[in-house]
Amino acid sequence: MDRFTVLSSAKRIVIKVGSAVLTDEAGLNYRIIEELSAQIARLVKEGREIALVSSGAVAAGRGKLPQHAQSKTVQEKQALAAVGQGRLMHAYEEAFDRFGITVAQVLLTRDGIIARNRYLNAKNTLLTLLDWNILPIINENDTVATEELQFTDNDALSVIMLNLVEAELFVCLSDTDGLYNKDPREYPDAALVAEVTKVDEAIMSMAGQGAGRAGRGGMRSKLRSAQMTTSCGLPMLLAGGRTPDILTRIFKGEKLGTFFHADKKRTFYGKKPWIAFALNPEKSLILDAGAVNAVTQKNKSLLAVGIKAVLGEFEAQTCVSLRDENGTEVAIGITNYPSDELKKIIGCKSSDICELLGYDGRKEVIHRDDMAVWPK
Ligand code: GLU
Numbered sequence: 001m002d003r004f005t006v007l008s009s010a011k012r013i014v015i016k017v018g019s020a021v022l023t024d025e026a027g028l029n030y031r032i033i034e035e036l037s038a039q040i041a042r043l044v045k046e047g048r049e050i051a052l053v054s055s056g057a058v059a060a061g062r063g064k065l066p067q068h069a070q071s072k073t074v075q076e077k078q079a080l081a082a083v084g085q086g087r088l089m090h091a092y093e094e095a096f097d098r099f100g101i102t103v104a105q106v107l108l109t110r111d112g113i114i115a116r117n118r119y120l121n122a123k124n125t126l127l128t129l130l131d132w133n134i135l136p137i138i139n140e141n142d143t144v145a146t147e148e149l150q151f152t153d154n155d156a157l158s159v160i161m162l163n164l165v166e167a168e169l170f171v172c173l174s175d176t177d178g179l180y181n182k183d184p185r186e187y188p189d190a191a192l193v194a195e196v197t198k199v200d201e202a203i204m205s206m207a208g209q210g211a212g213r214a215g216r217g218g219m220r221s222k223l224r225s226a227q228m229t230t231s232c233g234l235p236m237l238l239a240g241g242r243t244p245d246i247l248t249r250i251f252k253g254e255k256l257g258t259f260f261h262a263d264k265k266r267t268f269y270g271k272k273p274w275i276a277f278a279l280n281p282e283k284s285l286i287l288d289a290g291a292v293n294a295v296t297q298k299n300k301s302l303l304a305v306g307i308k309a310v311l312g313e314f315e316a317q318t319c320v321s322l323r324d325e326n327g328t329e330v331a332i333g334i335t336n337y338p339s340d341e342l343k344k345i346i347g348c349k350s351s352d353i354c355e356l357l358g359y360d361g362r363k364e365v366i367h368r369d370d371m372a373v374w375p376k
Helices: 003-009 032-043 057-064 074-097 116-131 155-166 219-231 247-252 272-278 289-297 337-345 350-357
Strands: 012-015 049-054 104-107 134-140 169-174 236-240 258-262 284-287 309-310 321-324 329-334 371-373
Touching: 003 247, 012 155, 032 049, 032 074, 032 247, 049 074, 049 116, 057 074, 057 247, 074 104, 074 134, 074 289, 104 116, 104 289, 116 134, 116 155, 116 272, 134 155, 155 272, 169 219, 169 247, 169 309, 219 258, 219 350, 236 247, 272 329, 272 371, 284 289, 289 329, 289 337, 289 371, 309 337
Parallel strands: 012 049, 012 169, 049 134, 104 134, 169 236, 284 321
Antiparallel strands: 236 258, 284 309, 321 329, 329 371
């Protein structure tokens, strides 16, 4: 679908606003919050359903507590978020009240959705809010999220949200106007890329290395999210959150920002988005080149014969990382076997499993439906 058709027809949309858009040195920028809220309200009145992912809790906390503004440790940032999140929601509540729109605060943690039933529970709650015409405003529950269990940032959290609310479009509002062919902070002749058909290495290389001004993300993280969004078969628009009337203008058809086309070949469907974006494997399997090819190119299940090593100890039904012989993660998936049994069967044919383990186990170590293969 072309950009115009996507923007005019998308009904359910996830909009993400970054900290650098919403906050200044002094904390929350209430004018921006009011302006964006007015534009979102207009979209809602048109009959669109919006889920808003909003950063800004930590930055709002810094603004309120200038004496702690330089704080950097995880605990300090968690404390700042605890101060800022309430202020952020209060600002949204006041802004949306003017339009008769009720908002709901949804704070997620990664460990809150690792269990499939809790992921589905979050999904049902969000769908109920949308059904009631309430605007969910989502952020990470920074105060309790430990570093290992954090979502990488709110760009990554937004991809989970797209799947949870079954959205048709992701609009990411950032402090840059879109993707530039080189880092505009370094090169004044950098040009805006209006459309991207595939987020490949050439596109990824256009992002500079730096993080964002105020939040955790940066252009690399935006592009990673674009890659994941498009692999879910969904389009994304990256645009400048501080451009006047940005939402109204892009939905009216003005060609601002960078439009990422949905991949025609959907990589993540069914329960794969949950595996890909909610699970966070700690243990790994090393695959030989044949198995890497079968899993990544041919959409095949992982068999014992292609596994070269089992790293770490784990139970059956654990999510593990699948790595090539250089250690690069090519996929993640849920294993049917615990590590001690796997160690007895790796490198062997599936027909030998019964004899080696003493029972007739599954032929697939990881079934392809239980696997998420990373796009390249
Ligand atoms: N959850 C963080 C906050 O509200 C932002 C994370 C990010 O920058 O993506 O401050």
